Structure formats: structure tokens, C-alpha cells
Amino acid sequence: MKSEQLAWLIRRHGIEMTHRSGAGHIGSVLSVADLVAVLYADVLRFRPDDPAWEKRDRFILSKGHAAAAVYAALAECGFFPKAELLSFYSNGSRLLGHVSHEVPGVEFSTGALGYGLSAGAGMALTAMQDGKDFRVFTILGDGECNEGSVWEAAMFAKHFRLSNLTALVDYNHLQSLDTSENTMALEDLGEKWAAFGWNVRRIDGHDHDAIRAALTTPREKADCPLAVIADTVKGKGVSFMENDVLWHYRYPHEGWEYDCAVTELYRSKPEGVEDPYTPDGIADPVLPGPDADLSKRHNLSEGYHPRFPKR
Ligand SMILES: Cc1ncc(C[n+]2csc(CCOP(=O)(O)OP(=O)(O)O)c2C)c(N)n1
Numbered sequence: 389m390k391s392e393q394l395a396w397l398i399r400r401h402g403i404e405m406t407h408r409s410g411a412g413h414i415g416s417v418l419s420v421a422d423l424v425a426v427l428y429a430d431v432l433r434f435r436p437d438d439p440a441w442e443k444r445d446r447f448i449l450s451k452g453h454a455a456a457a458v459y460a461a462l463a464e465c466g467f468f469p470k471a472e473l474l475s476f477y478s479n480g481s482r483l484l485g486h487v488s489h490e491v492p493g494v495e496f497s498t499g500a501l502g503y504g505l506s507a508g509a510g511m512a513l514t515a516m517q518d519g520k521d522f523r524v525f526t527i528l529g530d531g532e533c534n535e536g537s538v539w540e541a542a543m544f545a546k547h548f549r550l551s552n553l554t555a556l557v558d559y560n561h562l563q564s565l566d567t568s569e570n571t572m573a574l575e576d577l578g579e580k581w582a583a584f585g586w587n588v589r590r591i592d593g594h595d596h597d598a599i600r601a602a603l604t605t606p607r608e609k610a611d612c613p614l615a616v617i618a619d620t621v622k623g624k625g626v627s628f629m630e631n632d633v634l635w636h637y638r639y640p641h642e643g644w645e646y647d648c649a650v651t652e653l654y655r656s657k658p659e660g661v662e663d664p665y666t667p668d669g670i671a672d673p674v675l676p677g678p679d680a681d682l683s684k685r686h687n688l689s690e691g692y693h694p695r696f697p698k699r
């Protein structure tokens with residue numbers, strides 16, 4: 389499957405999974421969909437029928453609250469039946485709301501932010517010591533980079549010359565309740581990783597060619613880990629969710645929120661992909677009423693977000 393098709397399916401599954409379960413983090417799922425899609429479509433080495441295959445590359449979604457994106461990718465790649473996705477976040481399901489290693493293909497449970505890179509660095513060191521050639525990829529949130537443990541892992545990875553380790557930062561400038569800049573500013577994030585001795589690449593995190601190139605071209609410093617700072621938009625792909633902190637916790641509710649999200653996605657569906665839930669789109673979508681201006685219902689109005697004038 390092409391990465392663009394997989395990215396679209398991750399977004400569509402994500403809308404359905406959060407809608408049906410009433411679970412949050414759809415903005416985080418949409419933000420990271422392209423990074424996850426390129427990894428699974430073009431970069432990672434894996435065998436769905438043998439999830440524990442020794443030579444597999446390891447991937448850790450350190451921002452584990454975007455679990456739906458990884459579950460959707462794994463199901464689309466054949467690790468478990470796609471129908472199981474609809475059990476997301478329900479009692480008895482192994483598809484926990486934060487990434488769980490009970491799920492075939494998941495290496496490491498996450499959700500408490502700040503641990504994925506440390507775990508990945510340990511795996512990368514093991515590979516080097518054992519002479520194995522698998523690679524380790526982690527995705528972190530920008531808010532997650534406020535965690536001190538991230539920088540301890542960064543220092544560790546450089547010290548042990550973990551050239552088999554890559555950290556991608558989903559740099560969407562939003563956390564759960566506010567902008568990253570208002571919460572604890574990262575200042576120049578690329579310079580920080582560079583100061584820790586890493587190779588650093590900065591890309592558009594929704595441009596698949598750029599993501600592929602960043603992950604596959606040889607590193608400038610061959611014996612150092614790689615940080616890919618991916619500029620992203622939280623909520624990417626559903627216009628009214630984009631750049632809006634509301635959609636960190638809110639899920640697409642029955643009515644215009646769900647209908648408009650599905651309809652917008654349907655219009656951007658790539659060739660060769662079937663919409664698994666609404667194969668013909670929604671014939672008569674509920675449209676937002678006069679009270680539905682979400683920008684008035686939360687605090688990301690003018691002067692609050694970095695992409696708007698400063699307050
Ligand atoms: C150690 C820890 N502290 C706080 C939280 C609560 N929390 C969940 S998501 C989130 C914001 C994460 O923002 P970011 O890393 O930028 O991810 P995004 O959703 O924007 O991709 C926070 C603070 C957590 N899961 N773990």
C-alpha cells in the first residue's frame with residue numbers, strides 16, 4: 389500500500405475509533421498520521437505473521453495517547469483483523485487507549501510521556517552490542533520534549549554512538565491544554581538536539597517524500613543518532629480540528645462534528661482506497677448550526693496560538 393493511502397486510512401480509522409468509543413486525542417492522531425504511515429509503508433522492516441521476528445525494526449510511539457494511529461497502521465498491515473479496531477478503548481479490549489504491548493506489533497507500552505526514547509535507546513544499544521542490524525525509531529510529541537528524561541536519553545544515545553536510533557518529533561506547537569510555547573517553550577528545538585550531538589533534519593511532517601528522504605538518506609555524522617523535527621499541524625486533514633487545542637481531548641460527537649469530519653476526509657480520499665465505514669460518504673451530512681463555531685467555545689482565539697498574533 390502507498391503511504392498516502394495508509395495515512396488516509398489511519399485518519400479515517402482514527403475518526404471512527406474515537407467517535408465510537410468517546411475517546412480523545414483525535415488531534416494527536418491526525419497530527420502524526422503521515423509520519424506513522426511513511427514508517428509502516430516504506431521504512432520499517434517487519435513481518436505481520438511473525439511480530440517477534442528477530443530482525444524487525446523497532447518502533448515506539450512515545451506519545452502513546454495517539455495509540456489509535458498505531459493500531460490502525462498495524463491492522464492495515466495485517467498484524468490483527470481490522471474489525472478489532474472498533475473495540476478500541478472498550479472494556480476487555482486489548483486496544484487500550486494508550487499504546488499497549490498486548491497488541492501484536494507493539495514493542496513497548498507508552499502513555500506516560502517521556503519514556504519511549506529511553507526504551508528505544510536501550511534497544512538500539514542492545515542491537516549494537518549483539519551485532520544486530522535492526523534500527524529503532526521513536527516518535528515524540530513536542531510537549532513531551534518538556535520531560536527531562538527525553539534529554540537524558542538524548543545524551544545517552546550520543547554517548548553510545550547509537551547511529552541505529554532515530555527520534556522524530558511531531559512538532560505541532562500544541563499540548564493538551566495550551567500551546568507548547570505558553571506551557572514551556574522549547575526555543576530552538578533543532579539546536580537543542582544538535583547541541584546533544586545528534587544529526588538534525590527539519591521537514592514538513594505531512595510531506596511524504598520529505599519524511600521518506602529524512603529517514604532513508606545517509607546521515608551527515610555516521611556514528612550519531614538522528615533527530616527529525618517534523619513540522620506538523622495538530623488535527624491535520626479535518627479543517628475545523630486543525631491547530632485547535634480543543635481536539636486534544638474532544639472526540640467527534642454524533643451530528644455535524646462526525647458528519648463533517650467524515651465528509652471532509654471522504655473528499656480527500658486517494659485513488660484505490662475504500663472508506664471502510666461509509667463507503668459512499670454521508671449522503672446528507674448534518675451541518676454546523678449557528679452555535680457551532682468552535683473557535684468561540686475554547687481559548688485558542690486571537691493572540692493565543694503561535695500561528696496567530698502574540699497576546
Ligand atoms: C508523564 C506525563 N505527564 C502528563 C501526561 C498528560 N498528557 C497527555 S497528552 C499530553 C500533551 C502532550 O503533548 P504533545 O507531546 O505535544 O503531543 P501532541 O498530542 O500534541 O501530539 C499530556 C501533558 C502524560 N500522559 N504523561
Ligand SMILES: [Mg+2]
Binds near residue numbers: 529558559560561563
Ligand atoms: Mg504537540
